């Protein structure tokens with residue numbers, strides 16, 4: 001009898017852990033506007049930064065992965081960006097790709113515990129963020145506020 005109760009309790013516990021996990025899974029299909037995504041990846045950069053100064057490579061890996069796994073852009077924002085930038089859209093896409101690809105390399109560098117390479121990749125990402133802002137940010141903000 002006691003054994004049965006133990007088994008039942010164990011089942012209950014593992015059951016709630018499993019359902020708990022399903023509930024906490026990030027909702028990948030939840031799209032967001034560009035400004036919100038930017039705030040999120042800014043937080044990821046801060047996590048990476050903390051990892052760099054505390055030599056916590058796990059944090060760096062975590063932040064780099066999160067940059068790549070940010071939620072998708074909402075259809076509305078995508079349309080606004082396309083309409084605003086027109087034929088300059090590929091340039092926008094290239095900055096985005098540069099940041100994503102380099103975040104991948106940063107993750108690898110962190111997994112290899114290679115601080116020199118981490119710093120190198122971090123700088124390339126930062127340059128990518130700032131270059132895209134310098135080229136397009138004001139224009140998108142303006143378009144967003146008149147639409």
Ligand code: HEC
Nearest residue numbers: 035038041042045092095096099128129132136137140141
């Ligand atoms: C492909 C272009 C592009 C890249 C790459 C990019 N951004 Fe942005 N970012 C934008 C645009 C456009 C806005 C303005 C969005 C708006 O206000 O609607 C913006 C806005 C921001 C803002 C201001 C958000 C606010 O609250 O107003 C932050 C912070 C930010 N980006 C951080 C980053 C970081 C960190 C990276 C690199 C890891 C990055 N961005 C890479 C285009 C880019």
